Amino acid sequence: MNLSKVFSKAIITSPERQQEADADFCIVKEVQSGNVAAFDKLILKYRERLFGVIYNLTANREDTADLTQDAFIKAFQSINRFQGNCSFFTWLYKIAVNTTLSHLRKNRLRSFFSLEKIQEDGANAEILEQLTDKRGADRDTYLRELQEKLNEALQKLSIPHRTVITLFEIDDLSHAEIAEVMGCSEGTVRSRLHYAKQFLQGEMGKYIRS
Amino acid sequence: MPESHQPRKVSVEDLLRLKRAERPGPEFWASFEHELRQKQLTALMQKRSWWQGVPQIFARRAYVPLGAAAILTFTLISIKYSTPLQVAQVEPLPRCGLRAKRRLHRLRRWPSVRRCSITAIKRHSAWMTGLRSWRPVCPSRMLAWSARLQCPMIRLNHRRPVLSRPTWPTWNNRNQSS
Numbered sequence: 001m002n003l004s005k006v007f008s009k010a011i012i013t014s015p016e017r018q019q020e021a022d023a024d025f026c027i028v029k030e031v032q033s034g035n036v037a038a039f040d041k042l043i044l045k046y047r048e049r050l051f052g053v054i055y056n057l058t059a060n061r062e063d064t065a066d067l068t069q070d071a072f073i074k075a076f077q078s079i080n081r082f083q084g085n086c087s088f089f090t091w092l093y094k095i096a097v098n099t100t101l102s103h104l105r106k107n108r109l110r111s112f113f114s115l116e117k118i119q120e121d122g123a124n125a126e127i128l129e130q131l132t133d134k135r136g137a138d139r140d141t142y143l144r145e146l147q148e149k150l151n152e153a154l155q156k157l158s159i160p161h162r163t164v165i166t167l168f169e170i171d172d173l174s175h176a177e178i179a180e181v182m183g184c185s186e187g188t189v190r191s192r193l194h195y196a197k198q199f200l201q202g203e204m205g206k207y208i209r210s
Numbered sequence: 211m212p213e214s215h216q217p218r219k220v221s222v223e224d225l226l227r228l229k230r231a232e233r234p235g236p237e238f239w240a241s242f243e244h245e246l247r248q249k250q251l252t253a254l255m256q257k258r259s260w261w262q263g264v265p266q267i268f269a270r271r272a273y274v275p276l277g278a279a280a281i282l283t284f285t286l287i288s289i290k291y292s293t294p295l296q297v298a299q300v301e302p303l304p305r306c307g308l309r310a311k312r313r314l315h316r317l318r319r320w321p322s323v324r325r326c327s328i329t330a331i332k333r334h335s336a337w338m339t340g341l342r343s344w345r346p347v348c349p350s351r352m353l354a355w356s357a358r359l360q361c362p363m364i365r366l367n368h369r370r371p372v373l374s375r376p377t378w379p380t381w382n383n384r385n386q387s388s
Contacts, residue, residue: 036254043246048233056229065238069246073253147232150225169226200222208220 021087028088031079039076046089047072049171050096056166057100057159059151067103071096086180093173093181097163104159146207153203157196164189165196 024045030038050071055064074095082091154162163182167173168189175193179186201208 043243047239047242051234052230055232061234065242065245069242069249072246073249076250077253146225147228150229165226169223170229197222200225204222204225207225208222 017087021089024088025084028079028082028084031076032082039079042075042088042092043072046092049089050092053093053166053171054096054100056154056170057097057162058104059155063103067100068096071099074099090177090180093167093177097167097181101159101163149207150204153200156203157199160184161192161196161199164192165200168193 024042027038027041031042047068051064051068054067054071055061058064058067071092075092082088154165157165160182164178167178167181168175173181175186175189178189182189
């Protein structure tokens, strides 16, 4: 086992993630040996997570769909180059984030929101309950407004800051994993995260009940 | 008021967690899969040009061997086309006697030679006398000859000649001294 593989193992901290990475590597080996259909398993497994990351970076559902597809196609085209030096999902995230960042840089001036509806399930219901006492149409309007304000605040952040906070808070990646995806140090990730949270706190002060 | 009825603090993290719930419905995934399948097939059918693979070759672990090969090639080319290094060989000066030394120091009092070092005068005189015998040469004659013969010493030791031409009193002095 070479040094980079040892290092990548160190990045994946939890045993669940390790198991997941090992399972992914088996599927990747299958695809590399010629079983193209095995790639569908990876698409099914990661499409929602990848969509989530890209959606929170672009705040546009049409662009997100295209970029997610592009990321999967790029991963599929270069799957033979994947040698297991890092986990598959980190590699896939890296492709997706780079694709999105280059798209955002190209279309810096063209930005408009097209948002998904918030799915109210168990985990979110409690937060939503805390946020609003209203019911019916008022509640929906309030939620829509909150969603728009949150997206506006996120879009005001610079691309690296937005990427870090999206990967950490929304996608639950560790500092080390974000550092690997973004190609920067963990210290940079922490400082960006701190700045982004402070900024959002300032922007969303009206909605944060303290 | 009991603690359970108090409103819980809502933080930025809570708001961001709400973003996880912004998900598309199942009908979206059906069309997504269909489009992705088409793109995948197109990607499979597309034949990649040879030049598209070039950056990948460089991106792999070829940095060290390629760098070493480039350095080696550069070294070989530079060895082949470079001329051998020529070291200037200066012939040793013949030893001079006490009388010649005195004459040399007298010569240095001359205003035209004052700025020249003793070694430069020695070398110049040796060059003028063809290294057969070392004798200090009159500076005015030295300068006149060197200007005519383009002495390498003058060019090496001084950017510009100290004096361009001798003066008549210099000649007279020389005649008196000899």
